[in-house]
Amino acid sequence: xxxLVSPSPQEALDALLEGRSDSKKSMATIIGRCKVxxxxxxxxxxxxxxxxxxxxxxxxxxxxxxxxxxPLNWQPPGTKIEYSLDDGLTILARRTSPVETMHIHFRKVxxxxxxQLEDGAELNLVxxxxxxxxxxxxxxxxxxxxxxxxxxxxxxDSGYIDLFCEDAKGNTVIVEVKRTLISHNAVYQLEAYLIxxxxxxxxxxxxxxxxxxxxxxxxxxxxxxxxxxxxxxxxDFELKxxxxxxxxxx
Numbered sequence: 001x002x003x004l005v006s007p008s009p010q011e012a013l014d015a016l017l018e019g020r021s022d023s024k025k026s027m028a029t030i031i032g033r034c035k036v037x038x039x040x041x042x043x044x045x046x047x048x049x050x051x052x053x054x055x056x057x058x059x060x061x062x063x064x065x066x067x068x069x070x071p072l073n074w075q076p077p078g079t080k081i082e083y084s085l086d087d088g089l090t091i092l093a094r095r096t097s098p099v100e101t102m103h104i105h106f107r108k109v110x111x112x113x114x115x116q117l118e119d120g121a122e123l124n125l126v127x128x129x130x131x132x133x134x135x136x137x138x139x140x141x142x143x144x145x146x147x148x149x150x151x152x153x154x155x156x157d158s159g160y161i162d163l164f165c166e167d168a169k170g171n172t173v174i175v176e177v178k179r180t181l182i183s184h185n186a187v188y189q190l191e192a193y194l195i196x197x198x199x200x201x202x203x204x205x206x207x208x209x210x211x212x213x214x215x216x217x218x219x220x221x222x223x224x225x226x227x228x229x230x231x232x233x234x235x236d237f238e239l240k241x242x243x244x245x246x247x248x249x250x
Contacts, residue, residue, distance in 0.1 A: 001113065001114070001115035001116075002015050002018075002019070002112075002113065002114045002115070003111070003112075003113050004109075004111065004112045004113075005110075005111050006109070006110060006111070007109055007112055009085050009088050009089045009106070009109070010085065012030070012089045012106075012109045012112050013083055013084070013085055013089055015028075015112060015114050016028055016055075016083045016089075016112075016114065017083060018114070019114035019115075020081075020083075024057075024116055025057035025116075026057065026114045026115055026116045027054070027055065027056050027057060027114070027115060027116070027117055028054070028055040028112070028113065028114050029052065029053070029054050029055075029112070029113045030052070030053040030055070030089075030106070030109060030111075030112050031050070031051075031052050031053075031109070031110045031111045031112070032050070032051070032053075032089075032106045032107075032108050032109040032110050032111075032112075033048050033049065033050050033051075033106065033107045033108045033110070034048065034049070034051055034053065034063075034104050034105060034106045034107065035047050035048045035049075035104070035105050035107075036051075036063055036072065036073050036102065036103070036104050037102070037103045038073055038100070038101070038102045038103075039100070039101050040095075040098060040099060040100030040101065041098060041100070044073065046063075046072060046073065048107055049065070050066070050110070051063055051064060051065055051072070052064040052065075052066075053091065053104060055081055055091070056077075058077040058078070059075070059076075059077050059078045059079040059080065059081060060074070060075070060076060060077050060079065061074060061075045061079055061081060061091070061093045061102070062074040063104065073102060075093045075095060075100065075102055076095075078095070079093045079094065079095050080093070080094045080095070081093055082094070086105065087105075088105055088106050088107055088108075089105075089106040089109055090103070090104065090105050090106070091103075091104040091106075092104075129177060129178065129179040132177050132179060132211070132212075132233060133152070133162050133163065133177050135233070136149075136163060136175065136177065136211060136233065137149050137152060137163060140163075140165060142231075142233060143175065143209060143211065143231050143233075144167065144168075144231075145168065146167060146168025147165050147166070147167055147168070147173065148165060148166050148167075149163050149164070149165050150164050150165060150166055151163075151164040152164070156192075156193050156196040156197070157196045158189070158192035158193055158195075158196050159189070159192070159193070161174050161175075161176070161193050162175055162176055162177045163175035163177070167207065171204075171205045171206065171207055172197065172201070172204055172205065172206040172207070173206070173207045173208075173209060174190065174193050174194060174197065174206060174207070174208050174209070175208075175209045175210075175211055176189060176190040176193070176208070176209070176210050176211070177211045177212065177233075178210070178211070178212040179212070180212065180213060180214065181212060181213070181214045181215065181216060182210045182212045182214065182215035182216065182219045182220075182223075182230065183216055183218075183219050184216070184218050184219045184222050186210060186212075186219065187210065187219050187222045187223050187226065187228060190208045190210060190228055191208070191226055191228070193208070194206055194208050207229065208226075208227075208228045208229065209228070209229045209230070209231055210223060210228060210229065210230045210231070211230075211231045211232075211233045212232070212233065213232065213233065213234055214232070215230050215232075
């Protein structure tokens with residue numbers, strides 16, 4: 001790792017070129033007073049200001065200010081990065097498809113780091129909609145006793161039913177699952193599935209159940225009007241890392 005404070009333009013350039021020439025390319029972070037000119041699908045100009053520029057080994061480059069999450073300007077992986085001197089450190093980021101160019105000129109570099117990251121871990125993500133469907137499929141009794149899952153992602157004219165089930169009395173139950181909130185759109189979606197089922201099974205009784213951690217008041221009122229049911233299913237998924245046991249720990 002190389003860390004420079006107030007380097008000269010030549011020192012900054014040498015460090016960046018050295019990091020790029022390594023067998024395993026390095027990441028660079030540059031804090032300094034710079035301006036940014038962009039041309040491509042549009043054009044933009046950002047006058048001099050103190051900013052953070054991050055250059056990743058895969059060609060990703062981002063220009064950040066001291067506020068907000070999103071970069072002021074950026075280019076994705078695969079961008080060709082060139083370093084040079086032109087009355088100060090200069091970075092030229094170019095793409096060919098689409099044709100885009102970002103030119104960054106530093107009037108002053110306050111600090112620069114060049115280092116290699118060692119990160120072989122995979123993101124362990126839970127809390128997607130499919131996780132909630134998995135949970136119900138493994139234990140349908142969390143919706144109601146005696147419920148059985150007959151099929152997952154059953155095709156209808158209006159889309160895919162999350163869980164196609166049968167209750168203890170032998171009635172068909174269509175379950176629609178949402179990750180966070182049941183909205184009025186989910187109510188209409190479930191109603192469409194019921195209509196599709198009834199077209200082909202006119203005499204068979206069918207119930208519709210919405211499952212999610214929460215439901216909006218509008219959706220609740222609408223579901224009651226349409227004779228649909230709602231079950232509150234809480235998240236309690238465990239991550240493989242025992243130090244972070246549930247989504248509540250985020």
